[in-house]
Amino acid sequence: MFDQQSSKTPKIAIRNLYKIFGTSPETMVDLAKSGMAKPEMLKQHQHVLGLDDINIDMMAGEITVIMGLSGSGKSTLIRHLNRLIEPTDGQVLLDGEDVTQLSASGLQQLRHKKMSMVFQKFALLPHRTVLENAALGPIVRGEPAGPAKENAKRWLERVGLAGYEANYPHQLSGGMQQRVGIARALCSEAEIMLMDEAFSALDPIIRTDMQSLLLELQEELHKTIIFITHDLDEALRLADHLVVLKDGRVVQQGEPQGIILNPEDAYIETFVGDINRARVLRVRSIQSSDPAPAGSETISATATLEDAIERAKGNPDVIFSVSEGNSTQGSLNMRHVFKSLVPRRPSEETN
Amino acid sequence: MTDYSGTIDALGLREWCDGGVEAGGPMTMEQLLNATNGTATDDKGFLSTPFPSLDVLHNACGAIPRTRDMTAGIEDLFLAVKAPLKAVLDPITQPLSWALDGALAGILALPWMVTIPLIMLLVFYATRSLKTTFMVFGGLLVLSLIDHYTYAMQTLAIIMVCTVISVLFGIPIGIAMSRSDRLQRVSLPILDLLQTLPTFVYLIPLIFLFSVTEAKLYGIAIILYAIVPVIRLTDLGIRLVDKDVLEAVDSFGMSSRQRLMGVEIPLAMPNIMAGVNQTIMMSLAMVVIASLVSAPGLGTLVLRGINKLELGVGLVAGLGIVILAILLDRVTKTAMARVNRSMES
Ligand SMILES: Nc1ncnc2c1ncn2[C@@H]1O[C@H](COP(=O)(O)OP(=O)(O)OP(=O)(O)O)[C@@H](O)[C@H]1O
Ligand SMILES: [Mg+2]
Numbered sequence: 001m002f003d004q005q006s007s008k009t010p011k012i013a014i015r016n017l018y019k020i021f022g023t024s025p026e027t028m029v030d031l032a033k034s035g036m037a038k039p040e041m042l043k044q045h046q047h048v049l050g051l052d053d054i055n056i057d058m059m060a061g062e063i064t065v066i067m068g069l070s071g072s073g074k075s076t077l078i079r080h081l082n083r084l085i086e087p088t089d090g091q092v093l094l095d096g097e098d099v100t101q102l103s104a105s106g107l108q109q110l111r112h113k114k115m116s117m118v119f120q121k122f123a124l125l126p127h128r129t130v131l132e133n134a135a136l137g138p139i140v141r142g143e144p145a146g147p148a149k150e151n152a153k154r155w156l157e158r159v160g161l162a163g164y165e166a167n168y169p170h171q172l173s174g175g176m177q178q179r180v181g182i183a184r185a186l187c188s189e190a191e192i193m194l195m196d197e198a199f200s201a202l203d204p205i206i207r208t209d210m211q212s213l214l215l216e217l218q219e220e221l222h223k224t225i226i227f228i229t230h231d232l233d234e235a236l237r238l239a240d241h242l243v244v245l246k247d248g249r250v251v252q253q254g255e256p257q258g259i260i261l262n263p264e265d266a267y268i269e270t271f272v273g274d275i276n277r278a279r280v281l282r283v284r285s286i287q288s289s290d291p292a293p294a295g296s297e298t299i300s301a302t303a304t305l306e307d308a309i310e311r312a313k314g315n316p317d318v319i320f321s322v323s324e325g326n327s328t329q330g331s332l333n334m335r336h337v338f339k340s341l342v343p344r345r346p347s348e349e350t351n
Numbered sequence: 352m353t354d355y356s357g358t359i360d361a362l363g364l365r366e367w368c369d370g371g372v373e374a375g376g377p378m379t380m381e382q383l384l385n386a387t388n389g390t391a392t393d394d395k396g397f398l399s400t401p402f403p404s405l406d407v408l409h410n411a412c413g414a415i416p417r418t419r420d421m422t423a424g425i426e427d428l429f430l431a432v433k434a435p436l437k438a439v440l441d442p443i444t445q446p447l448s449w450a451l452d453g454a455l456a457g458i459l460a461l462p463w464m465v466t467i468p469l470i471m472l473l474v475f476y477a478t479r480s481l482k483t484t485f486m487v488f489g490g491l492l493v494l495s496l497i498d499h500y501t502y503a504m505q506t507l508a509i510i511m512v513c514t515v516i517s518v519l520f521g522i523p524i525g526i527a528m529s530r531s532d533r534l535q536r537v538s539l540p541i542l543d544l545l546q547t548l549p550t551f552v553y554l555i556p557l558i559f560l561f562s563v564t565e566a567k568l569y570g571i572a573i574i575l576y577a578i579v580p581v582i583r584l585t586d587l588g589i590r591l592v593d594k595d596v597l598e599a600v601d602s603f604g605m606s607s608r609q610r611l612m613g614v615e616i617p618l619a620m621p622n623i624m625a626g627v628n629q630t631i632m633m634s635l636a637m638v639v640i641a642s643l644v645s646a647p648g649l650g651t652l653v654l655r656g657i658n659k660l661e662l663g664v665g666l667v668a669g670l671g672i673v674i675l676a677i678l679l680d681r682v683t684k685t686a687m688a689r690v691n692r693s694m695e696s
Contacts, residue, residue, distance in 0.1 A: 109604075
């Protein structure tokens, strides 16, 4: 499951994580380990299997997106990283250290310095100004208010909220409030940012803006971001590594393009079935290593298939030479492009 | 009057009954009531067979205690525990007497031309509203004009002391209740009881415990009654604080102390203030009744109106209480609105 990534050491490694909600979760762990699924456990033992044997590697400087339908356990999972929820069993390793074993003061240090969080409902302090909200991290750590607010002011500017420092949250629109939420997370200077459906409460246009803002910031800051969403378009736009969750289990994870091209089961197929594949898939994902015939036009490996079709003017017989950076790396056959636009059923994979 | 003798004999209890001592002891309940009402009962055949109460049964069987024996027993029990209870409660509650006596002496020692501007200044500081401040001025003017200034100030002083103490104890109790479901389960019935018991009823044990000349007697009565809303609304306010906000501040590593002082109490403030408002209003209601146990102030005038049938005195004092109530309510509500405005979401 961690194939291509196993060469690097992950920033956060989740190992065999279980979370069971109910009156005596400990007694249910063995059942879960022996393979009992969420519906059976609920029916036979009145316990909710929140997380079921989760293993994920999250790389430093990458955006790991966790996707799944409502109730699949996304919020539960992300809250284990900073232990807002205690695990029933398993490990969460941050730089090799087990977060689940931290003492109270160790946990507080982790929340102060290493992880910050952005929430779906913004969760700003209504009685504090935008500036005071943004400076929450340093203020909670007990740092002097003066420099903390200076710093917060810079971050507010960076997210496009210069001039709103003295306002109260309720005077701002939803999009602006979430910008404060992001400034608050950035101002704490933590290297890891947890974002639980951070953009889900925003309308579509603002949402796209916020995604752009996040990508722009990420370009410059290289944080380790764990991003939760139930929206595939958002996931594909942001993800370096995509994890699909269902009933508390990881059904597939990996590079997002690979998941679209090779969905491993029907659940993922329904997810990826009705997206605009031409706009999401990139040349890199379906190019072949064969060299292109001499004299063919070059196309960037990061171009979308939509770009490629446009360049070829819809002609299926065109073959492009693919360039990655400055070097050329094989070819793109337009016939493969058109074929890849049709979603494959998991059962057809063997053909 | 021997209606039940036959029954006793039939049950074979005669011997046990006559083993007890006859005669002596206090009056029966019937005699007591006859003495106060001045009427006598006479026998009227079967239909007038009395209910087999303790007194009636006692007539048939001497071993059964009479109701008056029971009330006397309770009185004895109370007297027995009084000394140790008083030894504990007296020193603890002594500061309350000092505070009340001090406040009463203080407010009357100040000349009116100092007190009235001081009150207005305080009101303006709390409400930042000129309108409310002048309303208070007008109210005080009316009260002073009809020579009720001294009484009104006494009432005000008692209310202030009792409110401050109620808040001082009520808020921490409320916070503790919001932290523990078990404590809440235990406390709520007690709070209900304090609020539903008619005031007269819990004046009785207090009179036994403390002498009527001590200020703490009425102080305790007022506080017990008025503390309930601050406790309730502090508990409620803190429980109602947005869980998402609490989760957010937790995720930034706030300590529980930072959380309480910086988030929970400020966000519960509208509710806590509503509790304080109710506490003040209930103190006022109680301070009037407490004039029965020598609380000074407007209540004493009302009491005189009742006792001596001085209709005018009673009515005018009642009017003074209404004015005071309106002023207190307006001031606290305006102050509340100001706090709420600065943090609505
Ligand atoms: N405190 C709890 N007690 C019992 N069950 C819980 C608790 N918290 C979560 N669950 C259950 O765990 C499962 C996962 O919940 P979770 O909130 O993580 O889902 P989610 O993927 O974040 O969904 P959404 O998209 O609606 O936010 C759900 O079935 C939920 O009912
Ligand atoms: Mg969720």
